[in-house]
Amino acid sequence: MMEKKAAGGFFALAVILCCSSFLGCPSSEVVVVDNFPQLQLDAIYDSVVSFFTTGTATPIEVGDIIVGSDGGGFLRRVLGIDQDNGEVTTVTEFVSLAEAVEDGELNAVVDFAAETFAKAGAPMAKSGDTAIDLAGTVLYDGDGIKVTIVNGTLDFAPTVTLNAVWENYELTELNTYTEGDYSLSMDVCVEVTGPMSYNKEWPLYTFSQPWVFYIGAIPVTGTITLSFPIGVTGTVDGNASVTSGFETTGHVSLGGQLVDGEWVDMTDFVNDGATAHDVLYQFSAGVGLDVYVKAIVGLNLYNCSSLTGTFKPYFAFDSWLYPAPQTLTIGFGMDGQIAYDFSILGYSLYNNTWDFIGADFDPPLYWEIYRTSWN
Numbered sequence: 001m002m003e004k005k006a007a008g009g010f011f012a013l014a015v016i017l018c019c020s021s022f023l024g025c026p027s028s029e030v031v032v033v034d035n036f037p038q039l040q041l042d043a044i045y046d047s048v049v050s051f052f053t054t055g056t057a058t059p060i061e062v063g064d065i066i067v068g069s070d071g072g073g074f075l076r077r078v079l080g081i082d083q084d085n086g087e088v089t090t091v092t093e094f095v096s097l098a099e100a101v102e103d104g105e106l107n108a109v110v111d112f113a114a115e116t117f118a119k120a121g122a123p124m125a126k127s128g129d130t131a132i133d134l135a136g137t138v139l140y141d142g143d144g145i146k147v148t149i150v151n152g153t154l155d156f157a158p159t160v161t162l163n164a165v166w167e168n169y170e171l172t173e174l175n176t177y178t179e180g181d182y183s184l185s186m187d188v189c190v191e192v193t194g195p196m197s198y199n200k201e202w203p204l205y206t207f208s209q210p211w212v213f214y215i216g217a218i219p220v221t222g223t224i225t226l227s228f229p230i231g232v233t234g235t236v237d238g239n240a241s242v243t244s245g246f247e248t249t250g251h252v253s254l255g256g257q258l259v260d261g262e263w264v265d266m267t268d269f270v271n272d273g274a275t276a277h278d279v280l281y282q283f284s285a286g287v288g289l290d291v292y293v294k295a296i297v298g299l300n301l302y303n304c305s306s307l308t309g310t311f312k313p314y315f316a317f318d319s320w321l322y323p324a325p326q327t328l329t330i331g332f333g334m335d336g337q338i339a340y341d342f343s344i345l346g347y348s349l350y351n352n353t354w355d356f357i358g359a360d361f362d363p364p365l366y367w368e369i370y371r372t373s374w375n
Helices: 114-119
Strands: 002-005 012-018 030-032 039-045 048-053 065-068 074-084 087-094 101-111 137-142 145-156 159-167 170-192 196-215 218-236 240-259 262-265 268-276 280-283 287-293 295-301 305-320 326-341 352-356 366-374
Touching (some): 030 218, 065 218, 114 196, 137 196, 145 218, 145 240, 159 295, 240 287, 240 305, 268 366
Antiparallel strands (some): 039 048, 065 074, 074 087, 101 159, 137 145, 196 218, 218 287, 240 280, 295 305, 326 352
């Protein structure tokens, strides 16, 4: 077992690597550029990967698979080489890890921690905790609409797992998922000065950290990102001011696995329901607004292959004056999405997307948490 920890304490990355009784069996075509100090990465653009060199003969040949951890990482097959005046320029094409690894196993786990958020400058609700303080955040003020987070906290510090096994240049096992407890408490004030349809999203916070782990001698590089956008969508027929919110807790698992050669989504939710906060409202016509927060976790490999998991808790504010009786309802729901292009692993997970709508679940991931009527 080999254990690596990122500098600065952002997270711990545990990696288990094996190929039978060895750490990994790369293809004989693989050249790990990190092992040749005479080659220093210059640039990566389109199909070109260039290096500065001390002038000695390059260890790279046409047909080699070059792999390195600099510049965000690269894994390419060399189609052409030009060496001149201390620079080596290679023309390349993308390849998959299945072409570079004869036999090997990867078990990588990334844990987000409180330091991840605090060092990125996010306001923390409590020192040493992972809850982010949302109070007083003005998301938007213009075009006849103002959106303010009056108060609230958001807590989601997931674990990201990637397991993969290659045998005889073929990906035989794959599990990848994001899992963790979540807690969200939020009151939002939406003020609208006239009729409009609205659909806007703003980024709250994004946390990103590069990492590198190994299959034998082969460096596998990537980035984990965790972002929290918030959005408002809906239609207002006249002037309106709404302040309301909810609190909810639960557990989420986003991801899937390879089963008998087929990719199976394994997303799962355990939600403890939602509690409505006090409602303050003034409106002169019908209002239908959804306010949501997304948690988006992205796993990217070599800057060219990725899996993204998203879950979106939201509350829906709906009111109507005609026909009588006048009615106001507030509901809470949960939607989400899995999107993946994992061709770099050697399996055809190309640009696939799976959306789930909480209202379609059995039982539905939607609850009416407030209703009132009057004449």
